[in-house]
Amino acid sequence: MAQYSVRPGDNPSKIAAAFGMTLDQFQNANPNLVEWGTGKWKVLFPGQLVNVDDAGAAGPIDQAPAENNNAPAGFAAPPxxxxxxxxxxxxxxxxxxxxxxxxxxxxxxxxxxxxxxxxxxxxxxxxxxxxxxxxxxxxxxxxxxxxxxxxxxxxxxxxxxxxxxxxxxxxxxxxxxxxxxxxxxxxxxxxxxxxxxxxxxxxxxxxxxxxxxxxxxxx
CATH class of the missing domain: 3.90.1720.10 (endopeptidase domain like (from Nostoc punctiforme))
Structure with a gap:
């Protein structure tokens, strides 16, 4: 297992697919991301570290460059x-x-x-x-x-x-x-x-x- 830092626009399905994992595999690797008793995913936020399968990584998750989407620069997450x-x-x-x-x-x-x-x-x-x-x-x-x-x-x-x-x-x-x-x-x-x-x-x-x-x- 490796760790991945969540970026703006990420969600569990997107992260799992990028690292060659099923959603169930991603959930099993990150049980703290799912509310106990309800099975609902908790909200992910930029800068949060999640566990991923480094062996199955297909490459970085596609993301538009900051200069093309007007995202503020110069701040680490969280501001x-x-x-x-x-x-x-x-x-x-x-x-x-x-x-x-x-x-x-x-x-x-x-x-x-x-x-x-x-x-x-x-x-x-x-x-x-x-x-x-x-x-x-x-x-x-x-x-x-x-x-x-x-x-x-x-x-x-x-x-x-x-x-x-x-x-x-x-x-x-x-x-x-x-x-x-x-x-x-x-x-x-x-x-x-x-x-x-x-x-x-x-x-x-x-x-x-x-x-x-x-x-x-x-x-």
Missing amino acids: PWMQIAIMEVGVQEWANGDNPRILEYLQSCGIGGNLLHDETAWCAAFVNWCVQRAGFKAQHSARVSDWWSWGRPVVPTYGAICILQPLTVDQAGSGHIGFLHAEDDTNVWLLSGNSHNQVRIAPYPRSKLIANAPYRWPF
Whole structure:
């Protein structure tokens, strides 16, 4: 057995075929990739190491060069803000009082006073806090509609800021925003804040993506 580092666009069937393995063989070599009891495959992410049959390798998996697909260059997987965001998974609103961590997210956008509590819509504030802590220029806004033109547009890329509709200019809680973790045929999987009142990885329908450049990357 050898190890292969997952790249954007990979899936279990594609990897197995590239290394001359059946899907069952690939699953047996990577039992931790399948949920116990359901048999469902877990989400693969770029940079993840999986076991493959090096003897059956047919060559590298075909992938378009970065210069031809507008994929951001210069970042190892995961991007620095994703490393920060992943460490926040599980942060959630408190039933009594306010979670001080969520208040930090909101304060990174300049929010204070009567709006400084963990029931204020904070998905955009979470993105702002992560990007800012990673040393990049953030939007400094907790309103999703302020992020649609932030940074630069990119193709779906692990760690890209992903924006969902609906968007209105007068409601901070309109729409949703998070970091792209993975994709399937019908969903984008986002690592985001204020997702069922917590930071978590969860699927959202592709139909909810904003129509124009839903994936953004810092300059």
